[in-house]
Amino acid sequence: MSSGSLVTTAWPRSRAYRATETSITSATPVAAHRAPTRIAGPAVIVGHSGGGGTALGLALSDPVRVAALVLISPGVPDYPWPQDDPYIGEFVKLFAAGDREGPVRLGLATWAPAGEDAAVTAEIRAAVAAFLTVGDLEQPNPPAFDRLSEVRAPAVMVRGDREYPMVADCADTIASRIRGARRIVIPGTDHMLPLRASGRLAEIIAERAA
Numbered sequence: 001m002s003s004g005s006l007v008t009t010a011w012p013r014s015r016a017y018r019a020t021e022t023s024i025t026s027a028t029p030v031a032a033h034r035a036p037t038r039i040a041g042p043a044v045i046v047g048h049s050g051g052g053g054t055a056l057g058l059a060l061s062d063p064v065r066v067a068a069l070v071l072i073s074p075g076v077p078d079y080p081w082p083q084d085d086p087y088i089g090e091f092v093k094l095f096a097a098g099d100r101e102g103p104v105r106l107g108l109a110t111w112a113p114a115g116e117d118a119a120v121t122a123e124i125r126a127a128v129a130a131f132l133t134v135g136d137l138e139q140p141n142p143p144a145f146d147r148l149s150e151v152r153a154p155a156v157m158v159r160g161d162r163e164y165p166m167v168a169d170c171a172d173t174i175a176s177r178i179r180g181a182r183r184i185v186i187p188g189t190d191h192m193l194p195l196r197a198s199g200r201l202a203e204i205i206a207e208r209a210a
Helices: 027-037 051-061 084-096 102-111 116-131 145-150 163-175 198-209
Strands: 008-012 043-048 066-071 155-160 182-186
Touching: 008 116, 043 051, 043 198, 051 145, 051 163, 066 163, 066 198, 084 102, 102 116, 102 145, 155 163, 155 198, 163 182
Parallel strands: 008 043, 043 066, 066 155, 155 182
Antiparallel strands: none
């Protein structure tokens, strides 16, 4: 590949995306967000967590825009998520009880088992706050799980070895369904990979863009 262009998309509950005041999860807005940057030609698309579904949606709906995919602990909306996931059940219970600190503690225990610091805590807190306020700004990604064999862009899936088990299973399954996808597991890291291993991620992305 000769493209050095890069577009990133993350689980929309982060602080940066929460401030956009636009729909940020469907593949169409990802393409639209690219327009003001005047990027010529296809770009390397990086998606973290639920943003992986956005990246894959774009790769399926508008493949000429996608030079390569870097999927970091990715998910897709139509993955057959286990109905007995304890995280979802506990989050719903805390939310229904009006507890706003409980989901932060739960998020840290679930998504950050490698340890807490100010940056990780701030990100989890912002994610919980955005979940409670995003409303109609969050639009569903198109179904992608059963179409992963159609992805033609070179892809690499990256996750931590301390990832939440159900997300690890989802990410590994996604990688197994994309033809030729490379799989990288970074030791000692959890779901907060952009904070835990930013240097290694930068190397992986640079490899895709080279």
